[in-house]
Amino acid sequence: xxxxxxxxxxxxxxxxxxxxxxxxxxxxxxxxxxxxxxxxxxxxxxxxxxxxxxxxxxxxxxxxxxxxxxxxxxxxxxxxxxxxxxxxxxxxxxxxxxxxxxxxxxxxxxx
Amino acid sequence: xxxxxxxxxxxxxxxxxxxxxxxxxxxxxxxxxxxxxxxxxxxxxxxxxxxxxxxxxxxxxxxxxxxxxxxxxxxxxxxxxxxxxxxxxxxxxxxxxxxxxxxxxxxxxxxx
Numbered sequence: 001x002x003x004x005x006x007x008x009x010x011x012x013x014x015x016x017x018x019x020x021x022x023x024x025x026x027x028x029x030x031x032x033x034x035x036x037x038x039x040x041x042x043x044x045x046x047x048x049x050x051x052x053x054x055x056x057x058x059x060x061x062x063x064x065x066x067x068x069x070x071x072x073x074x075x076x077x078x079x080x081x082x083x084x085x086x087x088x089x090x091x092x093x094x095x096x097x098x099x100x101x102x103x104x105x106x107x108x109x110x111x
Numbered sequence: 112x113x114x115x116x117x118x119x120x121x122x123x124x125x126x127x128x129x130x131x132x133x134x135x136x137x138x139x140x141x142x143x144x145x146x147x148x149x150x151x152x153x154x155x156x157x158x159x160x161x162x163x164x165x166x167x168x169x170x171x172x173x174x175x176x177x178x179x180x181x182x183x184x185x186x187x188x189x190x191x192x193x194x195x196x197x198x199x200x201x202x203x204x205x206x207x208x209x210x211x212x213x214x215x216x217x218x219x220x221x222x223x
Binding site: 031032036041043044045046051053060085089091093095097098099101102103104 | 115119141144146151152153155156159168169172178183201203208209211212213214215
């Protein structure tokens with residue numbers, strides 16, 4: 001099975017709303033997590049990362065929350081814009097291997 | 112600074128043919144990885160490398176070989192192409208394990 005997964009395959013929001021994309025991971029040895037955005041026909045684009053010694057990290061309009069107790073990761077996008085429409089992946093990493101990805105959540109933003 | 116460069120962008124192979132997907136980065140990154148992405152699925156790790164001369168298998172390594180003779184290049188070889196290897200292939204690189212990985216734009220491979 002997969003070590004990283006997402007709760008919902010699709011998420012539809014209105015422009016200006018806040019979006020929350022969730023991810024569950026099962027490997028307690030993972031100590032580094034990344035959120036990627038992938039637009040159609042393109043490679044994944046780095047959004048934000050977080051290490052396991054942190055609970056929260058903020059970027060420009062994005063916040064990542066990490067709950068190690070329940071092995072849960074979330075990406076919050078403030079004031080969602082049509083340009084945010086894409087597939088979002090969380091990925092985990094542990095010592096001795098490379099990034100492992102989940103299946104992704106498709107975010108659709110309507111104006 | 113070109114980032115991660117993948118060639119070719121598109122390729123059609125016949126079953127049984129072999130080919131090499133090229134990946135090069137100019138950022139002096141030690142970590143490099145190959146992924147495949149199938150419709151409706153996430154990226155699955157094929158092989159990865161933590162430095163020149165060091166490679167290891169990922170989640171789906173069968174049918175693929177890699178080598179890492181230089182820091183810059185990490186080619187992926189398909190030994191005998193099969194229709195099941197039809198996919199989009201992405202190469203990624205990173206300075207360290209806990210540093211954001213940069214992805215190339217992908218190679219779309221079709222095996223007929």
